[in-house]
Amino acid sequence: MAQPAIELMTERDVEAVARLRLATFFAGTARTLEDDVAGLRGLLDGDGFEAAFVARDGGKPVGSCLLVRHEIDEARDLSPWLAGLVVEPACRGLGIGEGLVRTVEAHAAAAGVDTLHLYTWEARRFYERLGWSAVEIFMEEGEPMLLMRRAL
Numbered sequence: 001m002a003q004p005a006i007e008l009m010t011e012r013d014v015e016a017v018a019r020l021r022l023a024t025f026f027a028g029t030a031r032t033l034e035d036d037v038a039g040l041r042g043l044l045d046g047d048g049f050e051a052a053f054v055a056r057d058g059g060k061p062v063g064s065c066l067l068v069r070h071e072i073d074e075a076r077d078l079s080p081w082l083a084g085l086v087v088e089p090a091c092r093g094l095g096i097g098e099g100l101v102r103t104v105e106a107h108a109a110a111a112g113v114d115t116l117h118l119y120t121w122e123a124r125r126f127y128e129r130l131g132w133s134a135v136e137i138f139m140e141e142g143e144p145m146l147l148m149r150r151a152l
Contacts, residue, residue, distance in 0.1 A: 004057040017040060121145050
């Protein structure tokens with residue numbers, strides 16, 4: 001596979017990305033495809049600061065990552081956030097995730113952001129390799145999470 005193109009998400013990407021996000025992040029929850037589609041569309045129609053990026057291989061979305069103002073209610077004072085990094089399982093380990101993260105970082109830096117935040121548990125080592133720093137561990141719905149940040 002050639003390195004996928006990473007671009008701003010368009011309407012034609014929304015449903016495929018929402019399906020990937022549901023399978024990865026929201027399996028077993030009450031979140032519906034319609035909920036996720038609506039959230040992604042909100043980013044497409046926003047003010048240009050918040051953004052949704054997609055990695056496409058042959059026109060097919062194989063990954064996505066978002067820049068959002070707010071991510072978790074307990075940390076409303078922190079902004080903005082890198083959120084929702086997801087890559088198709090068959091495409092992992094090929095540098096797509098790193099490309100998506102770097103694209104969001106560049107978009108944020110170009111908008112004047114000096115620090116980005118994210119939370120994760122499973123992917124903490126991945127983000128550490130990309131220069132992100134651990135801030136604190138907290139509990140989210142009974143599961144440990146790690147708040148991380150990166151100076152841009």
